[in-house]
Amino acid sequence: MANSAVSQSTNLEPQFHEEAFPWKHIIGYVLSLVLTGAALWCALGYHLRGSALIVTILAMAVLQIVVQLFLFMHLTESDGTRAHVWTICLGFFFTFVVVAGTIWIMSFGSQVA
Amino acid sequence: MKNFFVTGDPMIYASDVLIVLVLVGIIFTLTYFKKWGWLWREWLTTVDHKKIAIMYLICAILMLFRGGVDAELMRTQLAVPNNHLLSAEHYDQIFTTHGTIMILFMAMPILFAMFNAAVPLQIGARDVAFPYLNAVSFWLFFFGALLFNISFVIGGSPDAGWTSYPPLTELQFDPGPGENYYLLAVQISGFGSIATGINFMATILKMRAPGMTLMKMPLFCWSVLASCIVILFAFPALTGALLLLTLDRVVGTHFFTMLAGGNPMQFINLFWIWGHPEVYIVVLPAFGIYSEVVSTFSSKRVFGYKSMVFSLMAIAVVGYLTWVHHFFTMGAGADVNAFFAISTMCVGIPTGVKVFNWLLTMFRGRIRLNLPMLWTLGFIPNFALAGATGVMLAAAPGDYQYHNSYFLVAHFHQALIGGVVYGMLAGMYYWWPKLFGFVLDERLGKWAFWFFNIGFYVCFMPQYELGFMGMTRRMYTYPANMGWTTLNFISTIGAYLMGIGFLFIGAQIVYSIFRGQRDLTGDPWNGRTLEWSLPSPPPAYNFAQIPHVQERDEWWRIKQAGLADAYRKVNLNELEPIHMPKNSGIPFLMGVSFFVGGFGLVFGWTVVAIIGFAGVFLCLLARSLQEKTDYHIPVSEVQQTEISLGRA
Amino acid sequence: MAVMEQTLKDLHGAGEHRKPLEYTHGGSVNILGFWLFLATDLMVFATLFATYLILKTHTDGGPTAAGIFDIPGYVAETFILLTSSFTCGLATYSMRKNAKAAALTWLAITMALGLAFVGLEASEFAKDVADGATMQRSAFLSAFYTLVGTHGAHVSLGILWMASLFFQIARRGFDAVRARKLFVVGLYWHFLDIVWVFIFTVVYTMGVR
Ligand code: HEM
Ligand SMILES: [Cu+2]
Numbered sequence: 028m029a030n031s032a033v034s035q036s037t038n039l040e041p042q043f044h045e046e047a048f049p050w051k052h053i054i055g056y057v058l059s060l061v062l063t064g065a066a067l068w069c070a071l072g073y074h075l076r077g078s079a080l081i082v083t084i085l086a087m088a089v090l091q092i093v094v095q096l097f098l099f100m101h102l103t104e105s106d107g108t109r110a111h112v113w114t115i116c117l118g119f120f121f122t123f124v125v126v127a128g129t130i131w132i133m134s135f136g137s138q139v140a
Numbered sequence: 141m142k143n144f145f146v147t148g149d150p151m152i153y154a155s156d157v158l159i160v161l162v163l164v165g166i167i168f169t170l171t172y173f174k175k176w177g178w179l180w181r182e183w184l185t186t187v188d189h190k191k192i193a194i195m196y197l198i199c200a201i202l203m204l205f206r207g208g209v210d211a212e213l214m215r216t217q218l219a220v221p222n223n224h225l226l227s228a229e230h231y232d233q234i235f236t237t238h239g240t241i242m243i244l245f246m247a248m249p250i251l252f253a254m255f256n257a258a259v260p261l262q263i264g265a266r267d268v269a270f271p272y273l274n275a276v277s278f279w280l281f282f283f284g285a286l287l288f289n290i291s292f293v294i295g296g297s298p299d300a301g302w303t304s305y306p307p308l309t310e311l312q313f314d315p316g317p318g319e320n321y322y323l324l325a326v327q328i329s330g331f332g333s334i335a336t337g338i339n340f341m342a343t344i345l346k347m348r349a350p351g352m353t354l355m356k357m358p359l360f361c362w363s364v365l366a367s368c369i370v371i372l373f374a375f376p377a378l379t380g381a382l383l384l385l386t387l388d389r390v391v392g393t394h395f396f397t398m399l400a401g402g403n404p405m406q407f408i409n410l411f412w413i414w415g416h417p418e419v420y421i422v423v424l425p426a427f428g429i430y431s432e433v434v435s436t437f438s439s440k441r442v443f444g445y446k447s448m449v450f451s452l453m454a455i456a457v458v459g460y461l462t463w464v465h466h467f468f469t470m471g472a473g474a475d476v477n478a479f480f481a482i483s484t485m486c487v488g489i490p491t492g493v494k495v496f497n498w499l500l501t502m503f504r505g506r507i508r509l510n511l512p513m514l515w516t517l518g519f520i521p522n523f524a525l526a527g528a529t530g531v532m533l534a535a536a537p538g539d540y541q542y543h544n545s546y547f548l549v550a551h552f553h554q555a556l557i558g559g560v561v562y563g564m565l566a567g568m569y570y571w572w573p574k575l576f577g578f579v580l581d582e583r584l585g586k587w588a589f590w591f592f593n594i595g596f597y598v599c600f601m602p603q604y605e606l607g608f609m610g611m612t613r614r615m616y617t618y619p620a621n622m623g624w625t626t627l628n629f630i631s632t633i634g635a636y637l638m639g640i641g642f643l644f645i646g647a648q649i650v651y652s653i654f655r656g657q658r659d660l661t662g663d664p665w666n667g668r669t670l671e672w673s674l675p676s677p678p679p680a681y682n683f684a685q686i687p688h689v690q691e692r693d694e695w696w697r698i699k700q701a702g703l704a705d706a707y708r709k710v711n712l713n714e715l716e717p718i719h720m721p722k723n724s725g726i727p728f729l730m731g732v733s734f735f736v737g738g739f740g741l742v743f744g745w746t747v748v749a750i751i752g753f754a755g756v757f758l759c760l761l762a763r764s765l766q767e768k769t770d771y772h773i774p775v776s777e778v779q780q781t782e783i784s785l786g787r788a
Numbered sequence: 789m790a791v792m793e794q795t796l797k798d799l800h801g802a803g804e805h806r807k808p809l810e811y812t813h814g815g816s817v818n819i820l821g822f823w824l825f826l827a828t829d830l831m832v833f834a835t836l837f838a839t840y841l842i843l844k845t846h847t848d849g850g851p852t853a854a855g856i857f858d859i860p861g862y863v864a865e866t867f868i869l870l871t872s873s874f875t876c877g878l879a880t881y882s883m884r885k886n887a888k889a890a891a892l893t894w895l896a897i898t899m900a901l902g903l904a905f906v907g908l909e910a911s912e913f914a915k916d917v918a919d920g921a922t923m924q925r926s927a928f929l930s931a932f933y934t935l936v937g938t939h940g941a942h943v944s945l946g947i948l949w950m951a952s953l954f955f956q957i958a959r960r961g962f963d964a965v966r967a968r969k970l971f972v973v974g975l976y977w978h979f980l981d982i983v984w985v986f987i988f989t990v991v992y993t994m995g996v997r
Contacts (some may be wrong), residue, residue, distance in 0.1 A: 059874075063870060088990075095982050099876075127868055129838035
């Protein structure tokens, strides 16, 4: 342990139990394709309109985040998970605050402009 | 090239001469004493958090001086009506540079000086999580500040206020390099601030000594954590706002212009999404310092630790949700204004909790009135007033009356000086012996405190009244028949008193370098937290052995148990080689590259800009390809160091 | 800030051997640092999205969203980027199995897809500009090019970063540091995919409807 990464292990030991076949990644990929396709179907196929459309495709975008975070980005594995989850949750919270807050605040401004 | 150097003003010529003299003096001294190598090895390439703290501190004090001179010039101009010491144009430049420098190039670095000085020592770590990145942050700040500060002799200062609102700051209304300086200098140092935020968050979350759970952490570390959270989520809004305004000016886009559908209000919105949280970024660590100081100098545990932690976090999050109170008068609608008025007032609640906790900590304590405590006591009435006037401004309909008047000027100085500057000075006095190995002279320090504190009230109390009398901010002069003359004159006297206070601080530092009492114990204040268990100044690796922490005020516990002397002794046979990061010149070079790139953009010299940013890229690449970025201090060397420190 | 520091000895190192290599030897500190960075980058995009949403109707009588967005083009870009996120994930997966050749192959495929994405985007921009839809034309176009262009610049930077890493790994194989670097560049890439999904949804798909 006192030795640094640089001096140790030029070879990767099989230290971690990855699945034998990358099922998680494949499921993630298929899900992301399906979600994208579904959003396009709703929008470009004119199957939904107005706020129903907006809510639906936003919801699918959010599901895509979930796919990326859990199936690709290994959000909840190994150490430091709690901090990672907090970071990303706060990130989404403040993103929401900035975007929604701006729309709310500036909608009056744009009527004037 | 004709307008490259600013000409025509005797004050500027005097500064030119002064700058050249200082530069020549520095170069001569370094060459004469053969110190160039030393400067490079020990400082410019260092990644040691203690040295970085010292560099931040020196820069911050210099910037306080620069901003202070700006302030005194403005107050001199306003002392009497119809004054023409400064022209309108010059006054505009001065309040702009004063505000920008005080917030971004004085408050931020002095804050980071405190982070660097105390956090790793308090949590029992050998350095921050990313020491190299820490150096990058410093040099980005440094070269950002340099870029900003040369504006007044090369090309001309920005002059549209520290808030830099469009459309006034669009090219059409404000040609010339001044605004570009503002945008790029603040942007560059802003990158550094974001990196510092990331760095200290990772440090606090990951580098704590074994046994130090979050709830055993000193409150200062908690306050740094809270401040870093706000940096992380607020600073990018500034990055965005500055980027878009830069694009408007340099590329000709239409984000905030009056033409082609631009909307200047969006800049104001983005600016304050950062701007208000910025207030908490700088004040939360000051709260942390007050907590440390109050408990140390009352010789008591801090009262209500958990509620302190909770209120820090609450302020960080709720404080983010209040930004519209800076532009109630934009008229975003009654619902918007009502929401943000209420959220603003809500921040007062956790803040009040903290004030009562400090008071209760002092209650029945054995209070010692050393300098850190003096500034802390000075802070409390100051902040009570700042809070009271803040709530007045937060009442949206009331704000339509006070907005952009001298009432506001008085309010934010009360918060920024009484809250932040007092706190940072308290922190400076408190940790100075840890950083430098000697205590700052108390007698001169008391003079400084009383001049500054009395001067403060003399300067700013009249301004509340002036605000009620209708005097608006950013006025360069006023007619004699407004009835404002007496109060303005008094205010200027106060500003001079504060200036004298500052000079006393300078004198105190110089005097103490030669005569100050040396700190041989490492624990001059009878402290409670781990930094005081180390020698002053601590060795490069801080802790020869990483401590195992049992309690909140760990060092106090050890002392109470009578184990202090034993604790200070290191068992030479148990030492292990210490893993440390290597020094690196890349952060400095990266700063230089940013400077060159920024300078090129300021004047629209594409080639220079490209060279500069290519340099940045090369620095990143060079770092990525570097293999050995760390080394081990051998046991023998650690043993020697510990013996020479009298710790074996 | 792509610079992440090799850190001091990991003090919380118990059970080191049960963790993936990239989390060992202080790597977990860097990985946390990178998540924190991603949060700040997310906020930069938040400001750009907010600005776009405010300005998207401010076309000043010039080109509109529905007028210039090319449906097959952005759909293709989307599927390319989604696929690259998948292949990038496989690079990390192979790294964890210590399959150097496979990891390098997936990395190369990811870079190629990234280049295709950037190329398509650039040609889309070039076509619009040639039609007079420049970023100086209106507030809407300023906001559009800046938001989408910032994402594109991130992707380009990611490609360069991967290229540098490709050579480092090809020459020296995996150790804790290079494993961590590959993992981190993967996080960056997936993050850009998330941002794109929102550009796809909020800018393009809502724009053409
Ligand atoms: C010696 C103490 C100080 C004095 C006498 C002083 C005085 C002034 C004066 C006269 C103005 C211009 C008011 C106007 O014309 O509208 C001003 C503005 C300002 N000051 Fe100070 N100041 C002091 C310290 C500070 C400190 C420590 C900070 C921040 C940490 C600060 C932040 C600002 C800001 C942000 C502005 C607004 C600039 C603008 O309008 O764009 N000041 N100050
Ligand atoms: Cu505010």
